[in-house]
Amino acid sequence: MAADTRESTSPKQPRTSSAMTEPKAKTYDTFDYPATKENKDSLPGAISNTVVGKQTEPGVVDALKTIKLQDFKEVHKKPCTREGFLAGIGAAFAVGSVRAILGAPIFTACNWAVGAFAFGSFAMHEYCQGKRRREKEGIQKVNAALLEKKIKEEMKREEIRRARRKAKEDSGQ
Structure with missing residues (x-):
């Protein structure tokens, strides 16, 4: 073998x-x-x-x-990022300023500002994402309702056609 x-x-x-x-x-x-x-x-x-x-x-x-570096160059194109960063910047400015005016050391005020930026950015981003999700669900409901309405209208038209054909056949006999 x-x-x-x-x-x-x-x-x-x-x-x-x-x-x-x-x-x-x-x-x-x-x-x-x-x-x-x-x-x-x-x-x-x-x-x-x-x-x-x-x-x-x-x-x-x-x-x-x-x-990749390209991810950081295009971060502004992601949905809700702009709103999140703007809210974070505003929160950081407000909290850091108030802490500095109330007499906290500058380093401590800066730490509070960074924390406020992180929390404000995250909170606004999540709020915006939730709002977008609710809008998508609403659009899907509207589309489903429109499709259902279209199907019902088509069924009515088909019923009318059938009735006309039957009437035509009855009158022709």
Whole structure:
């Protein structure tokens, strides 16, 4: 009997082919794992690799690697960010000024201002996101009502057509 010339595959060693080429590096919205010997058969951002049998979970370092300078250049384009920053700036100015006028040391007043900025920005951003969510739900309800009304009107028109056809058939006989 002739010996089998194929490469043997084991769960720990995937079969390699000379036709396989390394994929080009792509940027994804989630974690992007470059193809390596360890995870070349897994999808980018996958929690586990079933071919190799090892589990890989993204960590803080992986998350930090996905942050790009372009993200900071376009932060103003995100919804509710402008409102959040403006509210935070106003809160920081108000709280820091009041603390300084009331006689707190400048360093303490600045710390309060930074805290007020963080809290004010976060609170306004969440309020704005909630408002947007309620608006979306309202729009979806209106669209559903309009669709339901359109369907009812179409059913009425179809009923009228049927009645006319029946009347026409009855008068023709």
